[in-house]
Amino acid sequence: MDRPGKGPGERSSRTRATAHELARYEALFSARTRAMKSSAMREMMALTERPDVISLAGGLPDTTTFDPELYAKLMAHVAAGSTARALQYGPTEGMAATVDCIVQVMAAEGTSVDPQEIIVTTGGQQVIDLVCKALIDPGDVIVAEAPTYPGAVPTFGAYQAQVAQIEMDGDGMPIDELERTLDRLAAEGRRPKFIYTIPNFQNPGGVTMSLPRRRRLVEVARERELLVLEDNPYGLLRYEGDPLPTLYSLDAQAVGGRGAADLVIYLGTFSKILSPGLRLGWAVAPRPVLEKLNLGKQGADLCSSPVTQLFVAAYFAEGGTEQPRWLDYLDSLRALYRRRRDVMLEALGEHFGEHARWTQPQGGLFIWATLDDRIDTTDLLALAQESERVAFVPGRAAYMDGRSGSSSMRLNFAGVPDEDIREGVRRIGKVVREQVGLYGSLTGSSRAARARRGQEQASAGEDAELADVVELPRREQGAARRRRDQ
């Protein structure tokens, strides 16, 4: 056929068959996979990894701080001392020596734990996946914070969960709001499978759940028999203020007896206190849940790498000056990240000024900045990358609907040198001012100004809903927290 596509009457059956060829994979994809989608925003995020871009987007710790000599020594120790074990499969639940290290890490946060209730995983991310695998049927409800960990969003999506997100304020998730959401769900005959929370220096929000709220959350979970997934990658990276008890330990207290929690599943990781390249995390869970996680892990990867598990064990055996070496390293990380956080806060004050408000994290890796609500940070990222070679995570990545959070951004202060933090924030500030200026020019004319007033009225209901976010502390964190304590 020399003139392709003359008209419907002349299409050959062969043509239809070949057209069908292209759709053949589409037909094979599971409903779950079809629900996954690639978004413009994600395509854009791929660009942030270019070497000429200052990226404040990653979730990276600074691995350049790890002593190369020590790394070489530990690897040599594992290679020479445990050749066969390192090269062999390991137990699905993890190697005993690694589990011992996990017990030490949790003890450092004041949480005692039964080694029998720990499963070693391939990064903390695997815990989120395994918990969903164990608990979520399509359409099941998860309750999460708003904003929530951007890396959990595609996992929840892949299991076709419906996620109710609860807007945080300066003290984390408001539990009264949580209860209202649970009531509303109950009225619809629905019960969430679990509540997902990052209580310490939340990613991306940078806020910490207050002690009264922690207590109340555990009470609510117990009253309603709900599971809580406590994601705690940053708990030991606290730069100021007193450490707060984990939800796990509060639940264990409530249970009494042998000291294990029965409604909190705890997620920990070596990624932020040692190295994400090791791909080692863990879960602590009630036995019946643990069994399902173990079965899920068998199907996923049989076991986490014995090479890196033995590395961790060797590392934790190293003595330091007055304490184990891993605690020395943690001290050095805290000093470094505290300084970088301060550098970023200062840069934000200088370059974002009146156009934004931002969180003052007491620890962790991230600051959450919220701009004038007429600025869309996904568009801003396009401009920032193109004209200023700087990147951040647009707020939408932290919302399941991919729409909310559109005027916020997540900034990482831990993984980049001081100079890049200052320069990166300066560059973002520049594009923000340009955008605000342009918006001002466009709304400056009388008609547009009228229009803008109209919009403000129209969105008044929405603003009320965001009141908690507006309260996010700008420079006085304490005040907001006191106001919120119940």
Next chain:
Amino acid sequence: MSAGGRVAVLKGGPSLERQVSLRSGAHAQEALERLGHEVLGLDVGADLVPVLRAERPDVAFIALHGRDGENGTLQALLEAIAIPYTGSGPAACARCTDKALAKYLMREVGIPTPDFCFLREESIKQLGAAAAVEDIEDRLGLPLVVKPARQGSALGVKFARASEELPGAMVGAFSYDDRIVLERYVKGRDLAVSVLDNSLDGATSAAAPGGRERGGPVALPVVEAVPREEDFYDYESRYEIGMTTFVCPAELSEQTTARAQRLAVDVYGLLGCHGVARVDLMLAEDDDELWVLETNVVPGMTETSLLPQAADAAGIGFDELIARVLASSDTRAAPVAARL
């Protein structure tokens, strides 16, 4: 060119369409290897010209979407270092990539394109152009589609239903380009017509089921993009993978199909395209009119891209399609003179 030639596939680059371009390039590379060429995949970066000068490929196959690949920059550069390349030349690229310019050109010769206005960011600061927004709105009516003038994908395409949404939509679109087009919204069906040059001078593929006559550009079957969710106002998500299904050939009357194909070939000629292009149109719901939106000179070549689907529906397999696009590097000089 004959099998065994050295082909550099130019892909990736720093644009917002980097990922799609990498996929297009990889897919084209596989086909070129099957066709017996020696293939060199190049992720376009600061070392492009030195690498090309050192490698001296016989042909550059352009799979670079986004700015540099589609606005004529790359094409002009390849001419400067005397490396033949696939697809349209610098002038056609410049005309197609700039939606405003393309629309002015179409309007001049009476090719139907939705009524529009063009704005540069500078003119807001320097010429007080913000005051014209009111007139623009009155003239074009609402809703309005606001597009970055020179951004290939759907990124930055905004929809303003009401006056108060217009400033935000404009600021959003200006994030992707300092030139924007405000366009009357045509409600209807999204169609795409790919046009392929039929001159197969150097093509080497064996069983070409399509015609072999030297007949200039030919329109492939029409593809319709059908959004899965009926949210006409959410432009960006319409183009997200999984949010849209494609029907090819589109279920249209014979007459409408022919009209769309004729329009596409006319636009292809008007803008001076060469080798291959994809013309996007709307079939208006209210009056059944066809409206040309834009022309893409480096259409996607991924498994799910519109051009390969359309070619497939015309019985042109992917390797054959790639062979034809590759052949366009041989035929550039002659047809231009002949058309004049």
